[in-house]
Amino acid sequence: MANGRNKLRRGDAGRDAGGFVALPWAVLDSPAYSRLSHPAKALLLEFARQFVRDNNGRLLCSMAYLGPRGWRSNDVITRAVRELVAAGFVHQTAQGHRPSKASWYAVTWRALDRHPGYDVGALESFQRGAYRLAAPATGTAEITPLTPSPGAEKNASLTPSGGVGGAPRAPSPGVGAQPTAPSPGAVEGCFGVLSTPSPGDHLEKPSTAQRSGDVQDVEGVQGAKRKAAPVQSVQYCPTGDGRRVPQPPDPTAQLELLMP
Numbered sequence: 001m002a003n004g005r006n007k008l009r010r011g012d013a014g015r016d017a018g019g020f021v022a023l024p025w026a027v028l029d030s031p032a033y034s035r036l037s038h039p040a041k042a043l044l045l046e047f048a049r050q051f052v053r054d055n056n057g058r059l060l061c062s063m064a065y066l067g068p069r070g071w072r073s074n075d076v077i078t079r080a081v082r083e084l085v086a087a088g089f090v091h092q093t094a095q096g097h098r099p100s101k102a103s104w105y106a107v108t109w110r111a112l113d114r115h116p117g118y119d120v121g122a123l124e125s126f127q128r129g130a131y132r133l134a135a136p137a138t139g140t141a142e143i144t145p146l147t148p149s150p151g152a153e154k155n156a157s158l159t160p161s162g163g164v165g166g167a168p169r170a171p172s173p174g175v176g177a178q179p180t181a182p183s184p185g186a187v188e189g190c191f192g193v194l195s196t197p198s199p200g201d202h203l204e205k206p207s208t209a210q211r212s213g214d215v216q217d218v219e220g221v222q223g224a225k226r227k228a229a230p231v232q233s234v235q236y237c238p239t240g241d242g243r244r245v246p247q248p249p250d251p252t253a254q255l256e257l258l259m260p
Helices: 004-010 038-050 063-069 074-087 150-158 208-228 251-258
Strands: 090-094 104-107 236-238 244-246
Touching: 038 074, 038 104, 063 074, 074 090
Parallel strands: none
Antiparallel strands: 090 104, 236 244
C-alpha cells in the first residue's frame, strides 16, 4: 500500500529530472541579498550551482569556468565576487596565483568542508551565516564639508559658492546684430557745389599756348576791324606866312563815308 514515505523515495514527479540548487529562502529574503547588484546575484547562483555534497570550500569563479557559461568580462567577475565577500555570502579559502591556480570559495549558508590546500587561517575565519550579520544600509550618507587649510582663505573668493557653472553659449539677452551705422547716426555726404572753389588740378588750368592763341585771335579781330574802318585823309591849307594848317573836314564827305 502506497504511503507518503514511498512517494518521497520515488522523487517529485512534478519537476524536471536531475539535480537542483538548494538555496535557502533565508538567503533570498535577507536584506543583504536585496542590496546586491545584479552581477553579484548572478554570480551567487553560479556558486550555488557548483556545490555537490562535499566541495564547499573549493568553488570557483575563474574566467576558465565562467566563460563557457556566458560571462565575458573579468572586471565584472572581480567586482561581483568582492561584493559577495563583503556582504557575507561567500568566504575565500585559497588565494589563486599564476599560471594556473584559481582562487577557492565557500558559501556561508552551509558548513565548510575540510580540504587540503586552504590558506592559513581560512578555517578559523569562516563564519556560518555571515550574510545575516551584515550591517544594513542606513540611508543616504551625509557629506562632511571639507575644512580649508590655513593658507587657502585668501583664495576662497576665487571659487564660486554654487560650484563652477558651464559657460553660456550665448549672452542672456540673446545675440544682437551688429549695427550697420555708428551710434550718433550716419554722416550725410556732401554732394552739392561748394561756395569756395577748390584749387583744382593742374590739368584743369588753361595752358600758355591756348592763352597766346586766344590773344592772337583777339588781336586779329581788332586788326580786321581797323582795316575795315575807312581812313579819312587830312587836307592842309597854306597860310600867308608859309605855314600849313589842317583844313576842317567836309560834313558832306563824312556823311558819305558813314553811309553804306
